[in-house]
Structures are given as structure tokens and as C-alpha cells.
Amino acid sequence: MIYLDYQATTPLSPEVRTAMLPWLDHFANPHSPSRWGREAAAAIEHARGRVAALLPSGGETIFTSGATEALNMALRGTTGRIVTLATEHAAVLDTVEWLARHGRDVEVLPVRADGLVDLDHLRDALRKPTGLVAAMLVNNEIGVIQPVAEIAEAAHEAGALMLCDAVQGYGRMPVPSGPDLVAISAHKVYGPKGIGALWTRDGVTVEPLLHGGGQERGLRSGTLSPMLCAGFGEAAALARRDMSSDADHVRRLHEAALQALGPGWIVNGSTGHRYAGNLNLRRPGLDSARLIADCRSIAFSLGSACASGSGRPSHVLRAIGLSDAEARSSIRLGFGRYTTKEDVVEACALIRDAAEAQQQFAA
Template sequence: MIYLDYQATTPLAPEAKAAMLPWLDRFANPHSPSRAGREAAAAVEHARGQVAALLPTDGETIFTSGATEALNMVLQGTRGRIITLATEHAAVLDTVEWLRSEGREVEVLAVGADGLIDLDRLRQALQTPTALVAAMLVNNEIGVVQPIAEIADLAHAAGALMLCDAVQGFGRLPLPQGPDFIAVSAHKIHGPKGVGALWLRSGVTLDPLLHGGGQERGLRSGTLSPMLCAGFGAAAALAAERLDRDRAHVERLWQSALQTLGPSWIVNGSTEQRYHGNLNVRRDSLDAARLLADCRQVAFSLGSACASGSGRPSHVLRALGISDREARQSIRLGFGRYTTLDEIVEACTLLRNAAEAQQRFAA
């Protein structure tokens, strides 16, 4: 199988696996004062430093079960009006809709046909007193990169805080300055599932989402897993070391994919302000769901893994003004560090041939 679903999850890095294995047997609680507990705590703090090295220096990093928890911590832990974008991940959109049902004021801003925010529209929305602006760095479905620094500047000028979902950009792109909160996840950078982190700017406070033992600076009670933290830390350290090499490799894969697919495919979203490890494309008359069945030797998706199986057209593509018919003609290819050039050519050749066969039989 050729794996092209990096936005859903990434293959576990051998270095992350190696960092995790010793903690399968070393089972001590990192919050225990025993010697074994202190050793586990030291491993957690070492991992925290590795993750924090990819984040801004003027804040602190707390471990979570993943980015969904981190985002919920901020959205539910701040009080007041929230502004976000129509193309955000369900972890944000579903949470703000629940908050709206609880009486919180929420405004969801439309985006342009390129998937990018209209900063003038945000400026206008911020004329109403606002507590928090939430925006994703790299969109998980179409790869579009939002102008996070500019969004943060506008939020701060209006007296609001800014939350950045950096899951798809962390370890792949340099993080912009400006956000007050940054949510990240291990399994999107070749680390294990079940662990993520929230970065908070120094001096910023939150109401805790989880109460209990007061772990993680009193913001996230619960026993941490040294094994998962160690894997996350190793993956983050490797991402920092390989940042330039990985970006250059992704660029080669992107160019090769476009060339192999050919001119009959249309890229969804901006082609300029975009992370090139995410190729979301559509083709006229394509039945994308059938293409999944026709090309089972290639792992790719029709959109967010979190919404797969719903049968609904992608809310992200619809926010771009793409029709339901065009959305059902769209596929997402995600690739990265462990994808080879031969694999991308073979996979895109299979996809192109299957799409052309669909078109011939439909004629």
C-alpha cells in the first residue's frame, strides 16, 4: 500500500518508537515522589523541552491527550465572545456551536474562494468586544496557510486573545509569532497518538477544563504517560532537525504529483499560500468515492478523517464556494518524510488512470 493520508496521521518515526519502548516496562507514575517516579518525571520534562523547542520562547507548554483537548481547554476556558473561521477543524467548530447553545456569543467568518480570511472582515467583526479569535495555521483539508501573525495583531489591537490550531503546521513550517495559545498534536509529526500539547503565552490564564490532582500547572489534571510524552518529544526533536530537508522533499513530491496527475485536475484553495504536503484536487465528472474503491492500493481520503463516513460534502470545500457536486469530485493526497518519489508517481498514475477510465465508461 502507498500511504498518502498524512493529514489524517503520519507514520511513527523509528526514533520516536525507540524513545517509547523503554517506558513499556518502566511503569512508575511521573507524579510520584519515589525514585522511579522521579525518573519518569525527568523523562516527561525532557520531552516537554523537546516539544517546547519548536514553540515560542515566551510561554509554557503543557501536555494534553491531543489537540482536540488543547483546543477545548482554550475555547471553554476563556470567557466572552469568540470569532473563528468557517474552515476550522470540527474540534473548534463543534465546540463553539455547543458554546453558542450555552449562551456564548460566537461569530463564524466566511473565507474567500482561495480559503483565506478577509482581514478587513475580521477587523469589522472585532468592532464588537471579543475575548478570543481562533484560526488554524494550515488547514487540514486543503492545506491553505492563514496569515496568523496578522490575525493575532488585529485580535490584540481589539483587546482579544488569539488561539492557533497549529496541528498541521507544527514541525513542518516555522510557527508565526503572535498567538496567545497554540495547540499541537504528536501523531501529525510522526509521533504517537494520544498525546498533544497546549502552549500558553506567559501571563495568560485559563479556567481549567479538567479538575483533579492539579497536574500540568493546575490546568490539566490527570496522570501523564511518560511513554507517550517521550515519543512526542523524540518526534519533535527529529522534526526540528529535519525541518529544511523535509520541506525540500515535500516540495519535490508536490511538483511530481502535479506533473503526474496532469492538467485535468484543479487544485482546491490557494496555490500560493499553502503547505505543499497537502494536495486537495478535483476533476470534472470524477466520482471520488468510487475512486477510493478503484484504487485500494493507495491510502488517500476525501477530506477530514474526523468527518469520514458522514456522507456530507466537506464543510471546508463548501466554505470556498465549491458546489456539492464539485466537492464529491475532490480527493486529498497527503505526503511527507517517508513518501518516496517513486511512490508518488505510481500512486498518481493509478489515480489518473482510474479517473480517466471512469470518464470513458461514463461517456
């Protein structure tokens, strides 16, 4: 199996696995005052510092079960009108829809055909009093990089906070210093599933989503897993060390993939403002679901893993103006640290041949 679905999740780094293993047997509760408990707590604080090293200064990092919880905490734990984008992850869009049903004022802005926000349109929307603006750093489906610093500046000028879903960008590029809240996830950066974090700027108040023992500075109750925290910390340290080389590697893979696929494909979203490890593209007339079935030796996707199997065209592709037919002719290829050029060339040649055969027989 050739794995080209790095936006859905990333392989666990061998170094991360090694860092986690001792905590499989060290079972002490990190919130206990015992010596073992203090050792576990110290490991968590060490991991917290490593995770925070890739985030803006002047804030605190709260561990959560993942980015979905972190985004819910930020959206539900703040007040006032929310402005967000039509291409956001379901963890944002479904939460603001729920909040709207419960009386919160929400506006979901369209994006341009390239997937980027229209900043003038955003500023117009912010003429109405707003509490929070939510926007992704890197789109999980099409890889487009939003101008987060400019979005945060517009939010602040309007007296609003800015929430950044940085899940697909954290560890792959610097997180801009503008946001007031940032959500991240370990399993997108070669870490374990089941842990993420919410970074909050100093002075920003968020109401707890969960109540109980008051762990995590009173903001997020629940017993933390030292093993998962240690894994996240190691993944963050590796990402910090290898960010530049990882970026160069995926750029080379991106170019190799386009060359191996050959002509007839159209890249979805901006080609100039995107993360190179995400290649979302379409081929007119292609049945992409059938293509996946025809290429069972390759792991790739139609879009967000969270919406897989829904049968609905991607809301992100629809938001950039694609028709249902165009959305259903699109695929997403994702690669990263452990993908080889040979893997990409072989997989893309197989995808190309299967796509051409499908369309030849359909003609």
C-alpha cells in the same frame, strides 16, 4: 499499499519508537515522589522542553491527550465572544457551536475562494468586543496557510486573545510568535497518538477543563504517560532537525504528483499560500468516493479523517464556494518524510488512469 494520507496521521518514526520502548516497562507514576517516579517525571520535563523548542518563547507547554482536548481547553477555558473561521477543524467549530447553545456569543466568518481569511472582514467583526479569535495555521483539508501573525495582530488591537490550531503546521514550519494559545498533536509529526499539547503565553489564564489531582500546573489533571511524552519529545526534536529538508522533500513530491496526474485537475484553495505536503484537488464529473474504491492499493482521502463516512460534502470545500458536486469530485493527497517520489508517481498514475476510465465509461 502506498500511503498518501499524511494529514490524517503520519507513520511512527523509528527513532520515536526507540525512544518510547524503555518507558513501556518503566511503569512508575511520574507524579510519585519515589525514585522511579522522579525518573519518569524528569523524562517528561525533558520531553516538554523538546516540544516547546518548536513553539514561541515566553509561554508554557501543557501536555494533553491530543489537540482536540487542547482546543477545547482553550475555547471553553477563556471568556468573551469568539470569532473563528468557517474552514476550521471540527474540534473548533463543534466546540463553539456547543458554547453558542450555552449562551456564548460566537461569530463564524466566511473565507475567500482561495481559503484565506479576509483581514478587513475580520477587523470589521472585531469592532464588537471579543475575547478570543481562533484560526488554523495550516488547513487540514486544503493545506492553505492562514496569515496567523496578522490575525493575531488584529485580535490584539481589538483587545482579544488569539488561539492557533497549529496541528498541521507544527514541526513543518515555524509557528508564528503572535498567538496567545497554540494547540498541537504528536501523531501529525511522526509521533504517537494519544498525546498533544496546549501552549499558553505567559500571563494568559485558562480555566481547567478537567479537574482532579492538579497535574500539569493545575491546568490539566490526570496521570501523564512518560512513554507518550518521550515519543512526542523525540518527534519534535527530529522535526526541528529536519524541518528544512522535509520541506524541500514535500515540495518535490508535490511537483511530481501534479505532473503524474496530468491535465484536467483543479487545485482547491490557494496555490501560493499552502503547505506543499497537502494536495487537495478536483476533477469535474469525478465520483471521488468511487475512485477511492477503485484504487484500493493507495491510502488517500476525500478530506478530514474526522468527518470520513458522514456522507456530507466537506464543510471546508463548501466554505470556499464549491458546490456539492464539486466537493464530491475532490480528493486529498498527503505526503511527507517517508514518501518516495516513486510512490507518488506510481500512485498518481493509478489515480489518473482510474479517473479517466471512470469518466470514459460514464460518458
